[in-house]
Amino acid sequence: MTGATGAVGGRVARRLARTGVPVRLLGRDPDRLPDLPGADHAPAARYGDAQAMRRALDGAHTLFLVSAHESPYRVREHTTAVDAAVAVGVERIVYVSFQGAAPDATFTFARDHWDTEAHIRTAEVRHTFLRDNWYLAGLPAMAGTDGVLRGPGGDGRVAAVAHEDIADAAAAVLLDEGTDHDDRVYDLTGPEAFTLAEAADELSRVTGRPVVYVPETREEAYASRAGYGAEDWEVAGWVTSYEAIANGELSAVSDAVPALTGHPAKSFAQFLVENPDSYRHLLAGG
Structure with missing residues (x-):
């Protein structure tokens, strides 16, 4: 289990731990890993450190690979981690990718996911x-x-x-020891596709204050983000993530969540009801 200190990996780790299956948590800093019943902590390892990854993964059957933080070196880090897993006999990799991953994806970070997927496909490992x-x-x-x-x-x-x-979907795949999920790609989406203007309307309804969506041109988007002091590759990722929406690359709704979990996917409205902290800054600023 990688990414156990993060929003996705941490949730998956807790779900697996509740089932009693043996879980090994892997992170750059083991002291930050959660203490979960039945889970042990691997020696510290970074994706890009081949020897450390081999030590951390030795004896594991399945690797749940949460993508690394965005960086110009992310694909290299991923491929190093995959090669380390294969070298020590890991039999299966479940990789957290991104919808629309393709070599020519509008969203620049989605291209990284495609390159990682391509490398995993060439490895002798179930995936x-x-x-x-x-x-x-x-x-x-x-x-x-x-x-x-x-x-x-x-x-x-x-x-x-x-x-x-x-x-929930990831845990369902990881806990299934059969081959039904081998060589499969699952798009994990909500139950509906909506515009950013509709998202702003829903935020207005829930918060009770006006929230609006202001469409930008590419030039305006780069200009409005120039003050963050981020590197060019990072700003490009931010801007192109919106452009991928504009191009329709994130509009397809999948039934993978209900098919894998047995329950419907959460809508945006349901998410906001269950997570008021997510919009508390809007209440403070209103």
Whole structure:
């Protein structure tokens, strides 16, 4: 289990621990890993450190590989981790990817996921790819305290998904020791696709204050993000994530969440009801 200190990996780790299956948690800093019943902590390892990854993965049957933090070196880190897993005899990799992963994806980070998937496919290992859509939690977070959600998303639709649903789906795949999930790609989405303007309307309804979506051109998007001091590759990822919505690359709704978990995927409205902290900054700024 990688990513156990994060929003997806932590949820998956807790679900697996509750079942009693042997779980090994892997992280760069073992002191930050959660203490879960029946779970042990692997020696510290970074994806890009081949020897450390081999030590951490030695004896494991399945690797749940949560994608590394975005960086110019992410694909290299992923491939190093995959090669280490194969070298020590890991038999299966379940990789957290992104919907629309392709070599020519609009969203630049989705290209990294495609390259990682391609490397896993060439390895002699069983594999499953979980391609997440945008996170529902990201939508209120992208609205500023001024009540404005801005970006070059046009009138495109996004089938955003809840972390909880991703975790349920991932746990279902990991706990199935059969071969039904081998060589499968699952798009994990919410139950509907909606525009960013509709997301702003829903935020307005829930918070009781005006929240609006302001579409930007590409030039306006780069200009409005110039003050963050981020590197060019990171800003490009931010901007192109919106452009992927505008181009319709995140609009497809999948039935993978209900098919894998046995329950419907959460809607944006349901997510907001269950997670008031996600929009508390909008209440403070209203």
